[in-house]
Amino acid sequence: MTRFLDLVHPAAGTALISEWLTGTAERSRTAADAVIDEWAAAETPSGRLAQHVFLSTDGASLLFYAQWTSDEDHLTWARAHRADVVSRIDALVPGIERPGLHRTRLHRSVMHDAVHPSGIFAVSTTAAVDVKDVAGPAPGLLAAHIHLTSGDERAIVFTEWADAASHDETTDDSTSFKRYTLHHSFLQGGDGTSLRNTDGTGRL
Template identity: 75%
Template sequence: MSEWLTGTAERSRTAADAVMDQWAAAETPSGRLAQHVFLSTDGAGLLFYAQWTSDEDHLAWARAHRARAVSHIDTLVPGIERPGLARTRLTRSVVHDAERPAGVFVVSTMAVDDVKAAVVPASGLLAAHVHLTSDGERAMVVAEWTDVASHAAATADGDSYKRYTLYHA
């Protein structure tokens, strides 16, 4: 997972469009299983979620292709901040409702001991996917909610979360 901070919704969409165009034009790397772009609901950035067969496959692609891809996007959208990559492993998913589509994705970073509370059924929580960081100290939970209002109602500090919607070009 990697976040890009763009500052505005327009800059976020321009960067997302450029990434999607690059993916469509390039051959899919053999080790990449899936890759998704999410727009933050506040318009300030993007979240990239990629699944690879191994860290080595991702690193090989990054060494060979990342600089060229990022430089093209930086030309279109200068000044993007990239706080860093979070390398994780999906450890479990809890699905409460597989029928309804997610309206918003909430990404939370927490201590491993706090994960249990993040996957408990709540009105509007469709699923929660728990990823452990490489050091095993933290968990990143990607929760699928019906909408922002459901998430805010279910959490005491509902406004302090980063929320994203899946980007479709």
């Protein structure tokens, strides 16, 4: 399965993380596929470098991870186009809840195993000073990718695990997280050409 750093664009100035709560696996997949169709049909916005969609393992939600050259470029596109895109998705899958958008930057990645494929991604939010508690090392933890929110007070951490069992063995009930698999990925080259347009397995 795709590793997280395969999804990272080196020119990204901002990483946007947002969740859609759909309620069921069928609604999640329908919404995800509709978003993918929107991306494929539209001209790539100026400033958007990468866009990835993850499905939660419990089937109840989607996670979007987008990289843009800047927040300003994203806001320019969002003001002009986001409402139309969302309305078309909502016509297919009514009642999606959208808790909000986190504007972050990838602060650093902690690699424990760069060879083995990721079985799952786990995403958690913590105080920036507590990042070491989720970044490992731990059995089955392949890597942790630390994103800081504006002001550097909170961290959203993507961890890569060999499998769900490894994550279960090292996570206690006090830890809040969601687990995901990659559903689809778009990554643009510097000249606007597509470097990556794949499903979660890395297939074209």
